[in-house]
Amino acid sequence: MKTFVCIKRVPDTSEAEVKVDATGKEVDSSRFSFDINDADNYAVEEAILIKEAKEGTVQVICLGPKDADVMIRMALAKGGDSAIRVEDPRIFAKDPLQVAKVLAATIKQEGDFDLVLTGCMSADNWNMAVGVALAEELGVPHAAMVNKVEVLDGKVKVNRELEGGLSEVLEVSLPAVLTIQTGINEPRYAPIRGIRAAQKKELKVLGLDDLGVAEDEVSEANSLIELMQMYVPELESKAEIIEGEPEEKAEIMAQKLVKGGLL
């Protein structure tokens, strides 16, 4: 099995204060901490599990800045064989269809493949689009939101997670693109020995010219969509805010629950 796995470096904004920067079209990310996108971490693990079961290779692909190398090396330490990072300021990364074009060009120039795994969603952009668009660019079938993969002869049997805990079982012929849902496996930690070995594995850095992709296919000016402005929405909350030291808050809340007949 020759597998590609697409991983993205994303900020963890679950606890961070988010402010729009001077351009009005992006946020100030100087104080964010970054790591591999949650779903992509599961995709890496799934790719390695498949390699362990069926032999073959796992190649890591990332469109992102040099700082992403740390995360890429981690994926190599866990069992990835080599990596390609694409970096080019001309790419408009807010358009998932442009991102898919770049990833497709990267995979195509590496030759044939059996499987491409992506995450089902990037935690910063929330598009849920790149993986399925990538499949179409590559001209192969796909399945999105996959939470179980079984590799058979010339095809994969997958479960797609639907709403409400329902799943759908499908058979998809190879080569194919699968977008991986969180929770599909238990991502491993990189073993120390792997971390050392990863430093010696190949990590190519390519730009649009290396990929033979024309700027006007993937640039902001030529995107069919336009991000006009970003803004922090007014949080509308009807909530009563409980004030005080932690202990006082607990006391007030306990009173409300017990005396207010909420329990």
Place this chain on the structure above:
Amino acid sequence: MGDLFVLAEHRQGELREITFEMLSKAPEVAKELGGDVVTVLLGSGVDAFAEKLAAYSDKVLYVDDPLFADYNSDKYQKVLAELLKTHKPDVFMVGHTTQGVDMAPALAVELKLPMVTDVMDIHFSDGKLSPVRQYYSGKVNADFGFKGDPPYLLTIREASFEIVEGSKQGAIEKVESPLKEDLDYRRFIEYIEAEVGDVDITQSEILVAVGRGIREDKNMTLIEDLAKAIGADICGSRAATDAGWLPHDRQVGTSGRVVKPKLYIAIGISGAFQHLAGMKGAKTIVAINKDPDAPIFTEADYAIIDDLFKVVPKLTEKITELKG
């Protein structure tokens, strides 16, 4: 004059709510576009669906063919591409659901359609369509515009628009499926129903819900103690079930269960829309989170903005005292 196409979504013999949510917003959008609301329905034995959808549409275009007995993104894509090429609507709305996101991006690539996904609101500025979506854990919004030629493809987030009863009497038009044969590269096998565990959280009166903020399995005792003190069942966010702190059947949200307890105490949960969709029907919601900007507070009745590790043990203690 361009029409607005809306894709009807259905599964296991039922039209899904997202269909009616989109169709409730549709007349407003179609009016701006100066066109009709056209609902597109693909299925097998779906005359009754077509009738029902006519009440929300100026026209229902439907394909009724055994090939569409079960949802299949590739088959949908083939038929929809033909319909869009023939009818050239201005806008095509598809649910940002497990069906929609499995199909829409491929359709956009095939037909080179301008696409914005996970749209939660739709505005018009200077007569131009401007969808709104979110970035960064839902903490910022972004207004988009389109530069390319229509049709514009939008995938619409669930629960973004309130359902209003339809009162139209749209025409119903059956169209021949342009797809004549089954596809061999993607085959539907079966549905697997959700597993049922020891506790059915959809029936619980009181729920304590836990999220990634609890950090480690060993801290779950804090949650268990509180739950015991108030006679609650425990549930959680997807982060909590993915981490294995709770079984999957305890997950609340779009891909988990929809719960409607009397009391829901959300602890260390940020309140992603997929989570909110599963719990906003709770009667009283208490949220404990140290981030004042956490979206969970938009649904809360009581907000405790603080460190859960300081608050939760005290809350358990005080409640136990008061209940004596």
